[in-house]
Every structure is written in structure tokens, then in C-alpha cells.
Amino acid sequence: MRILSYIxxxxxxxxxxxxxxxxxRFAFIMRIVGMLTAYxxxxxxxxxxxxxFDALGQWNYYEMLFLFALAIVxxxxxxxxxxxxxxxDTYIVNGTFDRFLVRPINPFFHFMxxxxxxxxxxxxxxxxxxxxxxxxxxxxDWRLSKLLFLLASIVGGVLIQGGMLVMISALAFWxxxxxxxxxxxxxPARNLNNYPLSIYPxxxxxxxxxxxxxxxxxxxxxxxxLDKTPVGFPAYIGYFxxxxxxxFFTIAYAIWMLGLRRYKSAGS
Amino acid sequence: MAxxxxxxxxxxxxxxxxxxxxxxxxKSIFNRKFTIKEAVQDISxxxxxxxxxxxxxxxxxxxxxxxxxxxxxxxxxxxKVLVNGIVPYxxxxxxxxxxxxxxxxxxxxxxxxxxxxxxxLLKEIYQVSDKRYKENMxxxxxxxxxxxxxxxxxxxxxxxxxxxxxxxxxLLHDPEILYLDEPTIGLDVVAKEKMxxxxxxxxxxxxxxxxxxxxxxxxxxxxxxxxxxxDHGQKVYDGAIDTVKNRFGKMRTLxxxxxxxxxxxxxxxxxxxxxxxxxxxxxxxxxxISASQLIAQITSTHNITDLTVEEPTIESIxxxxxxxxLSEEAPVSVH
Numbered sequence: 001m002r003i004l005s006y007i008x009x010x011x012x013x014x015x016x017x018x019x020x021x022x023x024x025r026f027a028f029i030m031r032i033v034g035m036l037t038a039y040x041x042x043x044x045x046x047x048x049x050x051x052x053f054d055a056l057g058q059w060n061y062y063e064m065l066f067l068f069a070l071a072i073v074x075x076x077x078x079x080x081x082x083x084x085x086x087x088x089d090t091y092i093v094n095g096t097f098d099r100f101l102v103r104p105i106n107p108f109f110h111f112m113x114x115x116x117x118x119x120x121x122x123x124x125x126x127x128x129x130x131x132x133x134x135x136x137x138x139x140x141d142w143r144l145s146k147l148l149f150l151l152a153s154i155v156g157g158v159l160i161q162g163g164m165l166v167m168i169s170a171l172a173f174w175x176x177x178x179x180x181x182x183x184x185x186x187x188p189a190r191n192l193n194n195y196p197l198s199i200y201p202x203x204x205x206x207x208x209x210x211x212x213x214x215x216x217x218x219x220x221x222x223x224x225x226l227d228k229t230p231v232g233f234p235a236y237i238g239y240f241x242x243x244x245x246x247x248f249f250t251i252a253y254a255i256w257m258l259g260l261r262r263y264k265s266a267g268s
Numbered sequence: 269m270a271x272x273x274x275x276x277x278x279x280x281x282x283x284x285x286x287x288x289x290x291x292x293x294x295k296s297i298f299n300r301k302f303t304i305k306e307a308v309q310d311i312s313x314x315x316x317x318x319x320x321x322x323x324x325x326x327x328x329x330x331x332x333x334x335x336x337x338x339x340x341x342x343x344x345x346x347x348k349v350l351v352n353g354i355v356p357y358x359x360x361x362x363x364x365x366x367x368x369x370x371x372x373x374x375x376x377x378x379x380x381x382x383x384x385x386x387x388x389l390l391k392e393i394y395q396v397s398d399k400r401y402k403e404n405m406x407x408x409x410x411x412x413x414x415x416x417x418x419x420x421x422x423x424x425x426x427x428x429x430x431x432x433x434x435x436x437x438x439l440l441h442d443p444e445i446l447y448l449d450e451p452t453i454g455l456d457v458v459a460k461e462k463m464x465x466x467x468x469x470x471x472x473x474x475x476x477x478x479x480x481x482x483x484x485x486x487x488x489x490x491x492x493x494x495x496x497x498x499d500h501g502q503k504v505y506d507g508a509i510d511t512v513k514n515r516f517g518k519m520r521t522l523x524x525x526x527x528x529x530x531x532x533x534x535x536x537x538x539x540x541x542x543x544x545x546x547x548x549x550x551x552x553x554x555x556x557i558s559a560s561q562l563i564a565q566i567t568s569t570h571n572i573t574d575l576t577v578e579e580p581t582i583e584s585i586x587x588x589x590x591x592x593x594l595s596e597e598a599p600v601s602v603h
Contacts, residue, residue, distance in 0.1 A: 012389060098336070106361075
């Protein structure tokens, strides 16, 4: 199938998924509201912490809020596209995954397009509001190049976090139960990202830069946009965010396809 | 020309041994032991274009594993498969264009959406042309009666309706082969009968090759001329259904509860095969003696308090084939 028809098919499948979710209107609205309040809660906690300390490392309140907004905007996009992957183990256990294997399209793509988490638009809107607010407060000069870099690093962040979700889901091909891994890896990593990487021990910083590249989701690109120094790292490191995302996601995809091969030979 | 060729396929599964109790569960986390289960051991067969073949066996015989290999979901441990000239597990997506699959227990439709939307999505997935889609939908609406529920969400369909929708969905892209895995499971008698008619009709008007797994003997009798019987991953019989039906299909078992009165049960034309207290199992050939004749014999000496007549199950046919043997080759032409 050609790329163009894949894109077309993606939108068809996704819109079907949205309509399916709308069938449960109350749950749908509650999810959006829930997301909004959860993030507002996190922002409040941060405000309380910073109210006492005024700043954390060399980061003041608004800069931290920027960091936070950058993290959730890419996470927002990421869960729209990839959150569905953490339920792969349920599909495998129930035997419903086989359906993706008897159709003439790429199963990774097919699985991805089965669900489109519209509810996360709540946090998407929230993050836009925060962005605007912080931009004014910090009087960020949004030149075109800066804006383009922002977009590119959001894409990078989506790919890094999406890649992580994809890798976690791929575990299901080996262990059949992988859902718990999300809470062990993804949850702490995302909480880590709420604060500047420079406040953590060196080991954590290195891991977040070179092993599980969560530093490239928001911290490194934020140092570029806000003209700050990423202590202990070269100043240009933030520019690598989109590339890191691309590489990381490619690896994740390869692992997923490897898992699929193992599933086909081992069964469930 | 054979559309499906299966040569000596084997499929092994590694199964983690589970130990009982909490201590056992903890132990198995650190020291897992595996057993190898051979779900399919050396099965071969060929199927001709347009044939309708029953692939049957008891639960766990390896039916679904074979179907999964034929559809490309699983790779066999060894052996060779060609479906329409394609190795399904190597060219899975290519193979998918030629086949339709219905898993009776799981729908392939979009659960929360009106039924028609699933058809429209599948049209996109299989890239069916507008013209062909319309023609097919017209045909299916006519023979499957889709219009009565086309706008109802799939989750609200009755099981019978859902199966009809699933079959239509699997045929939208004009596949040459249709795999039906337990298409009548859970259906009531009327719905089962209807479903069989649909399958027959589709095979007739489309020349679709149908492979049907089931453990309902009646499905096979009504639909197929040929059956492949498997048990414990091995082929027990492959040939005309009539051979089996004539040999074993006429056997019935009369189960009676009688009041004991010290007298022996005198039977001619029936064979007492099991006794449990007052309950007795008597096997007889329907062509040689009728159930009522047999009952008359019994009532001449005993009072019957309860009775049932059992039809042969696949399990009983298999055990009889083991006991008495049956030639592998079909004595009559299958096609």
C-alpha cells in the first residue's frame, strides 16, 4: 500500500475510533475534565514548592513552568497516538491481536490506528494556555527559527515518549503481561521531567541523556529556547532532540517488529 | 489444482510449568521449567479450489493452531505450507488479500460502531473498489439479511446477527479461501441452521474454498463432503464424510434408568456398553433396530423411569476409529 493511502486510512480508522469513544459520552467528558484537573494539580504543587524556594537550581518559576508545558504538550500528542500500545498485552491475552495479523496492512500501523485518545485534548489545551502565559511572563522572543525548533523538539519528544511506550508494549510479545512496566518506567520518568535535570545526581542526568533519553523531551530543548546552560553538557545538546527522537523511535519500532516475529513463532 | 497444500507441518509450544501454592509460584519466578507441547504433529493434506472441508476434532486437538498457520499468524516449527502459491507466514500481508477469516468467538467488527461502519472501514483496509463493494453489499444483504441490523452498533447485535455480519465482513474483498473457526458456536438451533444455509449459499455462488473447524458433527454433515479429523495434533481420518457417517453416524446410545427387579436385561440388536447403578448405556445401530423397538424389549421385563437417546459425538467417533480403524483414503470420490 502506498504512503498516501496509509495516511488516508489512518484518518479513516482514527475517526472511527473517535466516534466509538463518543458513544460513551459521560466517560468521555469525565476523562477530559480529569486530565485537566490532574495537570492543574501538578502545576499547583510546583507553585507551592517554588513559592518557598523561589527557584530550583538556576530555574525560576516561569522557566520551570515552561519545562512543564513542554513536557505535557509532547506527552499530550504522544498519548493521542501511542497510549493505546500499553494495552497490547490485553489484546494478546484475549486473542484479539490475531485480527491485526489477518489483514493486508502493517500490523504496527493497524494497531496504532485502532485508538485515538481524544480525551487528551484536555491537556493539550492546558499546555497551550501555559505556553502562552509563560511566553509573556518570560518575554520569549518567538522568532520563526525558534518557533520551528520548538515544533521540531515537540516532535522529538513525542517520538521519544512514544518510542518508550512502544518498547514497553513490545514486552508483551515475550511476557504476555507488560502493563505494569509502564508504571515502573514511564511514570517515574515523566515525573522526573517536571523538574530541571540539573537538580538530579550526575548518574540520573547521564541516564536521561544517553540511555533512556528523556532529557531530550523537555530539558535539553528548553535550555536552547530559554538560552540557559545545560550544566555538564555541551550547550548545543538540545538541538539534537528531533534526531534523538527519530533514532529512538526507529529502535522501538524494530524491537516491536522483532517481538511480533517471536509471537508468530511462539504463539501465546 | 490444489489451492492449499500442507506438508508435514509440526508446531511446538513451550509452556511454562506452573507450580501450586504461593511457594511454588515464587519458585517458578526464579526457576521456570518448561514443557514442550506438540500442538500439531506431522499433518499433511491438500485442498482443491471450491472444496468445502470440515476440519474437526475435540478441544485442544490442534484445529486452531493449523488455521493460524494457514492464515499466517503462526510459523510452523517445521513443514511446508502453500496457500494459493504463497507461503502464508512469509508473505502474510499478501496472503491476507486472498483469505477471509471468521473466528466464531471473536468478532472482527468495531464493537461500538454501527455495523455498516465496520464494512466501510474494511473496504478501505482491503482497498475494495466502490463498484465491487456495492455489488458485494447487495449480495450479502440479500442472502444474509444484513439490512435488519446494519445501523445497529455491533455490541447490540444478537450472536446470530453478529456472526452473519462477521461472515459478510470476511468476504467483502472477494477472498478465494474462507476460514471459519467455530462459526456456529453458541448459536441456537434455528440460528445454526440459518448459518449453515448461508455458508452453503456462499460456497455455491462464489466458488469460495471453505475450511470449517467445529466440534459440532451436524455442521460437518450438513455442509461438507469431506472431513479431516484430527486428534492430539495428528490426522486420524481424511476422506468422505459419508464413510464415517455410514460407519459410525448411525450408532446411537440409549441411556435408560430402570427399576431393579432381579431379572437380567435381555437385548437383541443392542449392546450393553456401560452400567452405573440403575442407569444403563445401550449402543445400537439405527438401521438395524429403532429406539422404540429397543425400549419395547426393555419394558417387557423392566420398568423404565427415565431415558434419553444420545447421538454420536466427535469424541466417540474418534475413539471408535482408534478401536476399529478406518482407511485413510476415501473409498468414494471426494470432489
